[in-house]
Amino acid sequence: MCAMENSAGFGGNLKDEEQHMTLIRNEIMPDVWLTCVTTDKFKTGCLSVNMITQLQRETASLNALIPQVLRRGCRSLPDMESFAGRLDDLYGACISPAVRKIGELQVIGLVSDFVDSRFVPAESLFDDILELTAEVLLRPAMEKGRFVDAYVESEKEKQLDRLRGRINDKRSYAMQRIIECMCTYEDFAVSRLGDEASTESITAESLTQQYYQLLESSPMEIFYVGSRDFETLESKLCEVLKDLPRGEPDYDIGTDIRMNSVDPEPRYFTEELNVTQGKLSLGFRLGEIMDDPDYAALYVMNALYGGAVTSKLFMNVREKLSLCYYASSMVDVNKGIMLVSSGIEFDKYDEALNEILTQLKAVQTGDFTDDELSSARRAVAAELRTYVDSVGDLEHYWLSRNLRGETNDPMELSRMVDAVTREDVVNAASSIVLDAVYFLKGNGEEENEDEEE
Amino acid sequence: MQIKTYHSINETLYTETLPNGLIIRVMPKPDFNRTFAVFATDYGGADRRFSLGSDWIDTPAGIAHYLEHKMFDMPDGNAMNLLAANGASPNAFTSSDITAYYFESTKLFRENLKILLNFVSTPYFTEESVEKERGIIGQEIGMYDDSPDFQIFIRMMEALYRNSPVRSSVAGTVESIAQITAQDLYNCHKAFYAPSNMALSVVGNVDPELVVETALKLLPSEKAPKPIVDYGEPEPMLPVTKYTEIEMEVSAPQFMLGAKVQPELWGMPRLHQRHVGGLAMHSLFGRSSKFFTTLYSKNILSNDFDIDFDYAADTATLFLNGQSQNPEAVLDAVLAAADEVRRNGLDEKRFNRVKNATLGSLLFALEDFDNMAVNLAHSAFYGYNTLDTHTPEADVTVDECAKFIAENLTEEKLAMSVIKPAVQVL
Known part of the structure; x- marks a missing residue:
């Protein structure tokens, strides 16, 4: 049993950190x-x-x-x-x-x-x-x-x-x-x-x-x-719920977090469909750091790399090099993986893939500015603070926390995020390894359309 | 400042119109961390032919959206980054009617609001940056080309409308945006981004005085004339084509049914018509309707089924869309349900149930600051205020809804847009 915050009541004051x-x-x-x-x-x-x-x-x-x-x-x-x-x-x-x-x-x-x-x-x-x-x-x-x-x-x-x-x-x-x-x-x-x-x-x-x-x-x-x-x-x-049957519960459930890629070298997959825009996705393992994960640092690392609009993927792959319409990353801390998703022109495959990996290297070697770091921290912390403003976000937040056995409420976690350092971020990214690359490309049929009317 | 309290929902709206013409609407939510602010102009994808008093100016499809993409550029950097560096989540969208710039933040609200007001009122484009954006927008258009939801909608609009600019994609086409220059963007900004053509609305943990004060201080004080926009010849009420179909890489046929409605253009009548249309459609086709439950049980419809009643650029359109193996059967059932209303009216008991459900969904909508703020700004351009739905004057009767259905859902008015799965060559 844990009390998130006890409040005497609610009132009309405008103080922003009182959660009532x-x-x-x-x-x-x-x-x-x-x-x-x-x-x-x-x-x-x-x-x-x-x-x-x-x-x-x-x-x-x-x-x-x-x-x-x-x-x-x-x-x-x-x-x-x-x-x-x-x-x-x-x-x-x-x-x-x-x-x-x-x-x-x-x-x-x-x-x-x-x-x-x-x-x-x-x-x-x-x-x-x-x-x-x-x-x-x-x-x-x-x-x-x-x-x-x-x-x-x-x-x-x-x-x-x-x-x-x-x-x-x-x-x-x-x-x-x-x-x-x-x-x-x-x-x-x-x-x-x-x-x-x-x-x-x-x-x-x-x-x-x-x-x-x-x-x-x-x-x-x-x-x-x-x-x-x-x-x-x-x-x-x-x-x-008095009629709810309660038998022997299945305690033997959980997630197998694998630290290594399946093969020593990344595996490449390509599929063809009738599309005008290519989709390039990358799958990474977060690696050994999942032994004792620092969630706050992982969230900040992800925001810095590709999770926020100030991220390296957004600023470089999209804005600076115009290689794609979107490029973003997400971490799944439940499974210990990171995914990158992007939409590209078919012939930009090599260039985009190369740049996505170069940007990850930059995060891993600490090649980012203090401004990039603080923007990433603020983005994650701000998002966490909005969770307490939404019925649906609270439901989802607590369900996954409870399944991982974590007890930090969103406000506590946002304060931990505020305290994440450059070293924490480099460390969170240190054991990331590329496992697989998937490319969805066109099959050259799209020219036949657009007739009609 | 005008203050209006809505007792039944325990909300208060603060309204102010500045001497420069800007409409400000603020709904304080003191128990919350976040604040959502939207600064919108009454300028969207459909506003392509306009006049500032003398000549008519024609602009290519997609220019309002192009401008939106380039507004974030500032002489000293990018406004998106400035806001994001403060922990705010900024973004923007362009619809047929409006272009809206917004952010959500949990801290530093005043600073973020200053950035928002500042960048939206500061045009800064170079030929080079405008050129670079063409590729990014081209990719975005490519994404829409692959999107069944988008294709079915735009083909529906083409089937329904003869001249209206709502027939074109808000983003334009690769061809239509090819010639857009920095000077074009400056011209459109000058015409449409004066405070007299804009609205600012804020929902969240905020003091209304602070919003007004900041806008007064930062925005130009003179009142510029509002541009006049031409949407072309009045639309006949019948569709151009009753049926349109294409193949795409989808798993099951997608359908959209649409019908034009004679729109109320302004004020309380518009709010009322919106409410009548929504209630009428939900009474007849909602989740608890005989129509939906029957077709669902027969596997003609799935949960993927939506009802909409939308206004854009002096048009109003009813939509029913979803996934079905048998779109013709859906059309037949829609017509049969409407005929039944023409014969016997709407079932009053059912209507009252749906009214209760609608009250519930209006309460749900109040939790959604983003939509609330956008709707408050958008409705300001049409002389009403979305919160007035919660006043007794907005009440709707069963007969009004029956009449709405009888008039608008007829065999000759309905058009259908279908996407069939492309035959896969494996």
């Missing part, structure tokens, strides 16, 4: 943890209920489909029309399926967003949301003891559409492909929705079985942000 929020985290049922952020500053609230499981090729598609089918109907509101109509009555509340990949954990949940009852004439709104969320999770619409066939088939089609649809956005498609190429021997290569073949083989029978398995054996993370306090929430949740 209290955070309490505790286990409320066996392996069910509640993280509760109590605050009056928002007009809306959020409750998310998440089941934590290992991301694996065999089960990923099944798990991903579960919340989609749950959302089709529950016992008291067995079809979409009655369910969606009920949400309209609850002032446009949403109960959305959430399937997330955090490191090699697959997080299967329901996220409920709702307005705070202070602003609408509906006193029981909060209780209604809690009850409905629990019902969707625990008492789905069923026939003959299993999920409704029609719902399973229809949601399967939609999951297949989503999997196939990933090619529509070439930028994110190129990011997905670099992960698949780089981590081909790791569970991390599995998409959060699994794959087409295993989705196709799902039946109402197999899905129902997996649902009970997941419900029973997954550790659960519940997150709440809104105006209610921990005690109110705990007692209400224990009441609505």
Whole structure:
């Protein structure tokens, strides 16, 4: 249990560092943890209920489909029309399926967003949301003891559409492909929705079985942000979740952080599609520093290299050399990797690749100015400070922190970022190694288009 | 300064119009760390033919967007870097109607606001820097060429509109931007970036007096005339083409249905029409509608389905778009739903439910400072204020919505734009 900041109340003063929020985290049922952020500053609230499981090729598609089918109907509101109509009555509340990949954990949940009852004439709104969320999770619409066939088939089609649809956005498609190429021997290569073949083989029978398995054996993370306090929430949740089956939890879950590249030399992959702009993605391992990661330094290093508009990639590859329309980097501290994403003209491949790597070398050798460093620090710290201003950001921030066992709140972490030194940044970049390069280029067919009309 | 309090949502809006014509709108949020400021001009991609009183000036498609890219250049460096060095996240966008420059910051607000006001009102272009930008914008246009979302939209606009400049991409084409010079950019800046043609809005942890004071001190004090813009011949209400289709590298067919609406151009009637259109469309096609739930269950629609009602350059357009294996079936269902309304009106019970849901979504929107600030600035150019949705005068009746549907969703008014998957050669 940790208190983020206790405040006596909220008021109208303009001091910017007073957060007016209290955070309490505790286990409320066996392996069910509640993280509760109590605050009056928002007009809306959020409750998310998440089941934590290992991301694996065999089960990923099944798990991903579960919340989609749950959302089709529950016992008291067995079809979409009655369910969606009920949400309209609850002032446009949403109960959305959430399937997330955090490191090699697959997080299967329901996220409920709702307005705070202070602003609408509906006193029981909060209780209604809690009850409905629990019902969707625990008492789905069923026939003959299993999920409704029609719902399973229809949601399967939609999951297949989503999997196939990933090619529509070439930028994110190129990011997905670099992960698949780089981590081909790791569970991390599995998409959060699994794959087409295993989705196709799902039946109402197999899905129902997996649902009970997941419900029973997954550790659960519940997150709440809104105006209610921990005690109110705990007692209400224990009441609505009293039928939650709790079996032997699966403690053997986590992420395999590999320090080295797959081969001693980087691997190169090229794909052709009918596109007018090339996409170049690079995958790196963060390396040994992941033994004892300094998260604040890693975030600053990334902002300096390619995460912010003052970054080396943006300033040099895009602005100075005009080699691309965008070039940016991101670190995934859960998996210990860094990815670079860029959009380039096909014939700029060698030049762009070379420059992206040259800029990394500069970071690793400390070849950056104090201004670059302070801009990077300020960008990261400012972003962290805005997390406490957003219901959704708080939810996501705490979910991934809780899974890594970290306890720094965003304000604490922003102060750690303010203190990151040049040496910290060089050290954070010191063990980075290039593992794979992916290039999406055109197949020379685009000239044939543009006829028509 | 004018102060208006909206009790039902516990918000207060501070408004001021400076002697130079600049409209300032501030919504203080004292419990928050961040502040979002947007400085916008009533000048967008559609404002291509204009006059300052005498001659008409024609400019190429994409010039407002080109100007936006170059505004960050300052004689002593780049404003983007100055703001970013302060930990602010700066950016800008150009739509058909407006160009907006903004930043979000959690510290040093006054300094950042000064930089924003300063760089947007200081044109500084050289032939060399303008030339260099051509490649970057060319790449951006290339990205749009590959984007199904963009292609389906622009082809829809071409199908609906005969003369309106909203038919063209805001970014222009590689050809249309080829001749743009530094002098062109200076001319457009001079015409459209005077305070009388601009609005400044701020949402966040800020003192309204400070915003007004800073703007008074930094911006020119004289009131320049507002340019007059010509959007061409009035648009007939029927589409040019009812159907348009291309192939792209997509996994499943994408569709967009669109219909022109006779727009209210100014003030409360515009806000009201916007609200009527939104409620009407959500009542008939929203997630809880018979239309959506039926097509979803039949796998004709997926969650990838959106409803929009947008205004741009004296046009107003209804859109329904999403992914479907059978776009024709969607069109048929839309027409059937509209016919049903023409025969029997809208179900009042359902309408009231959707009204409750809409109240909720307006509350959700208040948490989104970025959009709030942009909407406050944008609506200033059209003589209304988005927060007035939360007043009793803005109330909408079921009959108004039924009438809106009956008039606008007809067989002859609807056009469809489709993207089919290219046949893959493996």
